[in-house]
Amino acid sequence: MDRGGSFPIRPRTEDQAVERTVERDLSDPMVGRLLDRRYRIGPRIARGGMASVYEAIDVRLDRTVAIKVMHPGMGDDEEFAARFVREARHAARLSHPNVVGVFDQGEEDGTVYLAMEYVPGHTLRDVIRKESPMPPGKALALVEPVLSALAAAHRAGLIHRDIKPENVLISGDGRVKVADFGLAKAVSADTQHTATGGILIGTVSYLAPELVVDGRADARADVYAAGVVLYELLTGRKPHEGESPIQVAYKHVHEDVPAPSTLVPGLPAYVDALVARATARDRSHRPADARVLLHQVHRVKQALDEGVVEDPELVSDLAPPLAVVTMDPDVEEAYDAEEVAERLREVDPPEDTDPIRPAAAAPAGATPVTAGHRIDDTSTIDPGLVRAPRPPAPTEPASYAAWDEPPRRSRRGLVMLLVALLLAVGAGVGAWYFGFARYTSTPGVLGLTSAQAETRLERAGLGFEVGDEAYSETVPAGRIISTDPDPGDRVLDGGTVTGVVSLGLERYDVPKLRGKTEDEAQQAIQDTHLEFGRSIPTYSEKVPEGRVITTNPEPGTSVKPGATVDILLSRGPKPIKVTDWTGKEADKAQAALEKQGLVVTRSEDFSDSVDEGDVIAQVPSTGTVFKGDEVKLTVSKGPELVDVPLVRGQGVESATTELEDAGFEVEVRHHADYIGLGWVLQQSPGSGDKAPAGSTVVITVV
Template identity: 45%
Template sequence: MDTTLQDPLVGQVLDGRYRIDARIAVGGMATVYRAVDTRLDRVLALKVMHPALAVDASFVERFIREAKSVARLAHPNVVQVFDQGTDGSYVYLAMEYVAGCTLRDVLRERGALQPRAALDILEPVLAALGAAHRAGFVHRDMKPENVLIGDDGRVKVADFGLVRAVDTVTNTTGTVLGTVSYLAPEQIEDGTADPRVDVYACGVMLYEMLTGDKPHDGDSPAVILYKHLHEDVPPPSAAVPGMAYELDELVASATARTPAVRPHDAVALLAQVRDGRGRLSEEQLDAVPPQALAVDHDNGDDRTTVIPRALTTPRPLPVNEDEEASGAALDRTSRFASPPPPPPSRRRPGSRRGPAAIVVAVLLVLGIGAGVWYINSGQFTEVPPLLAKTQEQAENRLEDAGLELGKVEHAYSDTVERGQIISSDPKAGERIRGNDSVSITVSDGPETVRVPALAGQKLDKARALLKEGGLEPGMVTREFSEDVPRGSVVSARPADGTKVRSGTAVALVVSKGSPIDIPDVTGSDEADARSELTEAGLKVRIATERVNSSEYDKGQVVRQTPKSGSTAAEGDTVTLTLSKGPEMVEVPDVVGASVDDATRALEGAGFQVDEDRGLLGLFGDEVKSQSVDGGATAPKGSTITIKIR
């Protein structure tokens, strides 16, 4: 039976706009449907939170956070979010619909991939994550299930549901979020996350694409977590003998157990991947690992052929490859064929100019052909590929092509190594006159800047200084300080004056001011409590709701938050809850009742009972009178005295 037929949402219109046609996938947090936006008449994916979770504010917050985070990215390799809303108990995201499959589907069907295919998938994933990291977000749950491969070969990153801003505290108070096979050691140990946890997960995915298996396995999640903490990810060549050393280097760099050793974000890893790819030969890129699964295809257009189809699509000549090595056969002479001879001219009988005219025509044709050859070939030449070459190598290539080196400029680059060519003018493949010059731009490597002096600066000012200096404000933590005023920077990491790459995120420690011991004001009148807390440097907030209290009179403080004895910073707020006096309860009439019945009635109404037997009531069992008359009211919890006769 088709399970989608049992789904109550299939066939329904959500929020009066989104008609749900079919269920695509079910996860622990939400169900994804294929739907039609009836207002704009387009197909999209609708991610609907499970109604049981919609009552949990933290889940709803995470859902909405995903929508806002992805909406800010607007990157071609990120699954876009169009809308977010609610309809009754349903909370939903309207998202871009990607027809195709996930990387998990590809790995399940094909096993290990050729290095070229693995890198073709990894590069757009890193581009998407790099955009997120530079925007201040960390994905935190990268895995093959979240990498979508469209039928057109496009690669997109999905499910930013665990995303967090880099400058927020990401400790999960002991709850490990994410999938165990792709968690970085620091996520497992303390739950904290920065862009390097995404780098680690991408390193694990690269290992899995190259070998067909995860690097660590075990009988339980606990075993896998232990291995991530205590064992390095093995080199792919251990599972695939003969695999290129450059691929081992990429995996080792991305999955280093010490975060500081890894590339600092996805942009830095992408630069390493492109550099490593440039050092691989065509044979190394196209090597088929023994773990690859043989797949027969009856239909050349089935959805899983998107990987090989992308690999066989014509692509630009690699920057590290000569035209001759590309296998492209250029028949330069075929385009310069001589024009057909002109039709014979009509001549008068007896004319002797015929042979001379023929000779002239032949010479004319040869002259035109030679001129065309000279103009189109002999006088012009193509600019050779120079990208990723050194200046010396570029000069040699230009000299071999009969060209001269022109203007040499320098520029910073995050992706091209220092000393290598970033671009040429004219570009490779363009035709220019022989002996003309070609200008080049040489990489000075990543732009480096010094962390400005931030200690003692107000937080807003420190963030502005970082932006002005080409750096990004990073995670903000707060701590008490006797020396630095509240709201000012205590220290930065990296420290003031450190030379770092442009765009690096700088973490800030901000002062909470001197610690203050919160005084105990319970039982005080509101005015006295407010005065004492204000003098201590604290702010006061009075809770809207007042509570009954038999212990404290009306207007006195019943409780305070935080409690007395705890520590707060100057300017922190203490919330006071005031008493509205004891709850008044009607007293039952127990005169004439037995002692047991009277006691049960009074205690049931919330009173305490005191027996007054005197001399005459020592052996009696009937209530003669009560201290508060029946029908009157008395504070709940107060004592009612009964006389017995």
């Protein structure tokens, strides 16, 4: 992913982002689109061979992200689409402060996209343009975090395959992050092919020779590219330049990267040696991976910090072995510029380099290109002539008769023979010493503590240095996981062995999320190196609706990175359906309602129709309520009782009037001895009794 110049500044609001986007680019259909109902696409900030990158707003989490969208039509190619989707999975495996994080991956209506960390700032290319050549200390300080990110990737079995200044982002606060692990591919035990379908992925100025020759790559291809970037930081120029990408690729195969001191005099020899080691054309002479190169960078940086001008031993340790780089005849025959041109294609070419295309047929008399030949502005290239140089044929003697002459004896010849023998013996002794005698085997210290490892190595005449720390599922914390060099490898007497110390099991505690919103909980889970599972709606009387009640596993549980965490999301209080208790026993009604968590209040009233102790009325009597709500019950006291007045001895009319005024009904009966006087002889109920209002009083008259 090529990024040039400064990154756009995040707008204050989503509307401002859309407004600014429309003003900048009305022709891009992606701008202003709400992708997957979550990402509001803003201005385009980069464009590559497979995809474009946009600044966007994640409307769900209200944060700025970078959205990488595959170009239209490429999603129809299953192979390209599958590689694009694998980018998210591979990059998501890396959790490192110097790696641009990948948040999400998806597809909508044929648009395949990645949501990545947005890094406002500039690229390493901008730094090179403004500050190179730069002091070696600063150059190493910029390369160090790049190698740290690559070391993490190599430990995870991933190769970046496109390391270049455009893919190194530098934020406003100085943090360095490596972007675009999209061309990375899982590495098996064998070296993997870089080419897919005959297409070589990478940028020509940073391609390792083996990628050009046979399209195969391992971690040492990233080491080579990092070495080229270091050269460019030190000198301000790329090591190999030409009129076409084919010429540049040819030079990678046939010419060593020049020593930086040839352009910047005064650089220490050990800095030249470090660049030479990282960019050795023979990959077996390069560091095995970025972790080893990072260790070598630390040694050089330490020497620079201490003001060391010359260090022959460090130069000897870093410099690649002197060797003539030759090519297998079959490979040489296959190395044809036209075939290479067909295989080479840059997915994200830098601003000053065109994608590699097949060279046009050369006119008659074209100049063959060989190692060391300078290509000027008028040179043309015949694809059939871009081959590895062959040794010249032996010349034939002028006269066969000269072979029959007997050799002449001379003292000079004897002296020369003795000198040659002495030189041979000296060379042999030197080779024996420099190639074998001064080396020893690295003792095995795996599984030991740092102190135990240091003791064992000191006994073998070696120093010990604690390097990186790493998590391990098998090696307990504080013990050695691996060493550089590996156990049994050759190491200089008195040299230093660097050990990687185990941090133990990589575990993370499930965070406490109670009371957070769903989006806040998801972000907190991802920030803890865990995976969000699902939201489980659950009623809660204490946690407001839409807020987290708890998690599964429970908060504080220690789990592996990437473990799935579910959240229980509150739906608010559980609704309760009201039961109507009117006409039923009030005590039973109150007990049932209180069992449901409701608050019952009671009042009493007289009722002629409802028995005493039963419910006359209930509020509310229907619908739904929630725990803690109030239900009012009106309980019957039975009918109201009234004193019966005394009417004995009164006349019928007077007695009837008094009883009716008291609220009673009156029933008149004649006594058995009724004589027609019309006086009340008896009453029931009697005087002094109480009777319900409206009940009947029977009077007996004579």
